[in-house]
Amino acid sequence: MIKLKGLLVDEETRCEHYHSELDIVAIKFKCCETFYPCYLCHNVCEDHEPKRWSSEELDEKAILCGCCRNVLSIREYLDTDSCPNCNKQFNPRCSNHYHLYFDLEN
Numbered sequence: 561m562i563k564l565k566g567l568l569v570d571e572e573t574r575c576e577h578y579h580s581e582l583d584i585v586a587i588k589f590k591c592c593e594t595f596y597p598c599y600l601c602h603n604v605c606e607d608h609e610p611k612r613w614s615s616e617e618l619d620e621k622a623i624l625c626g627c628c629r630n631v632l633s634i635r636e637y638l639d640t641d642s643c644p645n646c647n648k649q650f651n652p653r654c655s656n657h658y659h660l661y662f663d664l665e666n
Contacts, residue, residue, distance in 0.1 A: 562624060562631070563594045566601030573597045573626030582651035584626035585637070587661050590617075595624050599660045612663040634662065 564586055567576040573586040575597035586595040589602055591611035596602040602610050613620060618635040625632065628646035638658075642649045658664065 562629070564596075564624070565594055565605050566596045566598070567604060568597065571626070573624065575601050577601065578651070580651060582649055583654075584643075584648060585650055585654065586624040586626060588620075588622040588624070589661075590620075590622075597626075599657065610660070612659075612661055614663050615665070638662075 564573070566586070568574070569576060569579050572584045574583045577598050577600040583597070586597050588595045589610050590613050591608055592606060596605070599610060613622060613634055618638070619633050621631045622634050623632040623637040625643040625646060625648065627648040628643060630643055630645035632644070636644065637650075640650075641652060
């Protein structure tokens with residue numbers, strides 16, 4: 561069972577912070593093993609600092625497609641712009657926040 565938390569506004573993982581048609585992913589945070597739509601939701605709901613996934617952990621299943629509920633590895637997510645299961649497009653602007661979720665330089 562997937563543990564999903566946050567300030568959700570619909571069943572496709574959109575939240576109060578990010579809710580465009582393309583905002584359909586949730587990320588499992590390494591620090592608490594909980595899926596959140598975004599870092600802001602994590603920070604509102606948790607009392608600890610988020611931990612980033614390292615470059616050695618790219619095969620971790622940590623990205624939830626809010627449309628079909630398929631869980632992708634971090635590597636799969638970083639290598640695509642849509643869900644490989646349902647073909648729904650992901651928000652390309654999420655890449656602006658990768659540094660908050662992934663430590664790709666180590």
